[in-house]
Amino acid sequence: MPVAISRQPFICLRRLPKTKRTYATSQTPLPPAPPTSGAAKLSTRRLISLHGPDAPKFLQGIITNNVKPDSRAGFFAAFLTAQGKVLHDVFIYPTLGSSFHEQTNKTEDAGFLVEVDGDQVPTLLKHLKRHKLRAKLQMRLVEQGELDIWATWKEAEKWTPFSGVAGEGSNVDDRGNLTLVDSRAMGMGQRILLPSTTKLDTLPAMEGIQDAGLDAYTIRRYLRGVPEGQQEIPRDDVLPMNSNFDIMGGIDFKKGCYVGQELTIRTHHTGVVRRRILPVTLFDAVAAPPEKMQYEASTSFATPERNTDIKIDGKRGKPGRWINGVGNIGLAMCRLELMTDLQVTGEPSTFSPEDRFVVKTGAEEDAQTLGVKAFVPDWMKSKIRAPKLQRRVE
Template sequence: MRSLSRRPLLHDFSPNLVCRNCKLQRRQFASARPPASGLAALSSRQLLSVTGPDAAKFLQGIITANVVSSKGEPRTDAFYTGFLNATGRVLHDVFIYPVRGAAGDSAQEGDSFLVEVDAAQINALTKYIKRYKLRAKVAFRAIDSGEISVWHAWNDTPGSQLNIAPNESRIVFEDPRAPGLGYRIIQLAGPKAPELDVDQTTEDAYTIRRYLHGVAEGQDEILREQALPLESNMEYMNGVDFHKGCYVGQELTIRTKHRGVVRKRILPCVIYDKAKAAPPSLVYEPESGSPETLTADMIPAETSIGRSGKRGRSAGKWLRGVGNIGLGLCRLEIMTDVVLPGEQAAATFRDGDEFELEWGEEDNKSGVKVKAFVPEWLRQSLDGQHR
């Protein structure tokens, strides 16, 4: 089955080659704010069925979370986790849903799991896990969105909450990556939208909310075979179990946890014009500026972040964004006020420091300033660990 292709990113094209009409269209696209409550179909995510008598044991050895409960039995609750390579770098960030008889697999004896992954990486994930199959009694099958679909719902309206519960036709799972992010809904009966008392919106609204919460997702943001799980905040997003047995990539992950200091973290960022003052807070304001203003989706991925007006060590790198917000892999001691234990870097953060992104040819450069923010959930986690 053909996998879904990666959604085109606006920063795949040089910002210096974008016409005025395209810039106007981009600004119109970015002007929509996420609704206070909404339901979005996630076409960028796809499911892989893993079934068989050895399914739980098989997954236990290749993911960062624990598939087995404290009683030694396969888990029945959904969870967030990741697949790593042998050197401890993230290959895939996923959700795993234990199910029974999903997508025509009812004839398969044993345990059954749905693995939700970046749709563009479904074939790569299948190829990767088949490498570890050996003699395990387990079968794999990529599932089309017409059979089972992935949705995300939220409600930020004060004094109200989503009235949603799992049933025979859907799995409902509160997203554990950040407080208030919302709920994952797996529609087991095909692409029909879940019946909720909220308006259906776009996946872009979901993406903007993720950025505001500081949550990365997929290989465009958690860079394949480059990102470390701890730098990607996976341990604080309930994706890494440090008490489970061996799994692929465990050695470096455990050593980093107990012996090292994680100096870089994925953080939400705001970009702003070089002539303007730094924004005081993390707010999505796509309508600010003129149509010619550079937007976050026009910044090439992995553009280096540097101190404004100074040369020296890189302060991080840009990952992805939209409007005036996005995600960056940032050095905490340089770009934030977070105090790390042990020896401090020579160039530590000072109130008023500014940082910038520049890209393009030397004689035709583009650039903006960028400011990183530490989400409250991450700051509390870091404070607790450092104490």
């Protein structure tokens, strides 16, 4: 007798109830506004140590900023692909004269610490080893618990970058700790590398400064329009000018050859940067747009998912793309002549103050539409070049 085969009943997948995705709402408490003076331990960042006689020359050929062998001032820079797209945003700390150099390198050869997004350490190490060839230097990952990276800020003090001249502008404090002025935007403060056994408040310069947490540092970055790390500057995705490296002091346009220089220098001299990362604020779509950029810890709506398109209400086109945010503020990649009144070409601007920009949050069936407004901070306005007017030869 034939054996009866039991079959599962047919189920139409379209009839199944859809599982709702969860998003951050008012039920998740938002961090408070950052204090006027404070500090944050940057647990999302890691350090790679390079030292040896060829270390300055090696770095000079693969980063966007100028490495001066006789300078002890740290700086902001980027590693690029051969096609000129950003691989990693980094801070470079020359270590000569510091306690770290004396205890670990123990030579008079130049040394550097490269600060990078913690998740990108294996990728950056692979990139460095690929270009090392026969260069006389050693590299290693600084272990966790060896050095901590701190960001500090004081509203009353205006830290400015040092001159970088030999013997001046040293980034080593009187206790041998490495420091660096964060010159990406006004008010970003200072970075300090401390042994994990050292408490921040034991330093005389940091007396009275409390740990405000990583969220406070992130909110301060967003308010100033400063992107950082892989989530906000995806590798091999954008040109450095799109992420504001040119106006944040991350590129030296007068230095010699380095990986990715050709397209970078050509864009700087002849190209037009139409898209840049800007700080944006979210608001109720039916309300009037806010007049200024301000963080509100009482925000009750969800934050859009990363890479969600920003649209013009009632019109076609995609003037921007949401990147990341906290509460009602964040960063977005914006087309300048659509979302701001900046003029980046000699052609008439297409910006209209009457246009309303919107972004959707949540799943398709219960998506919420929020208004978006982009702001151009004063520090950006002063650094973005006006378009060159081409004169017609008669």
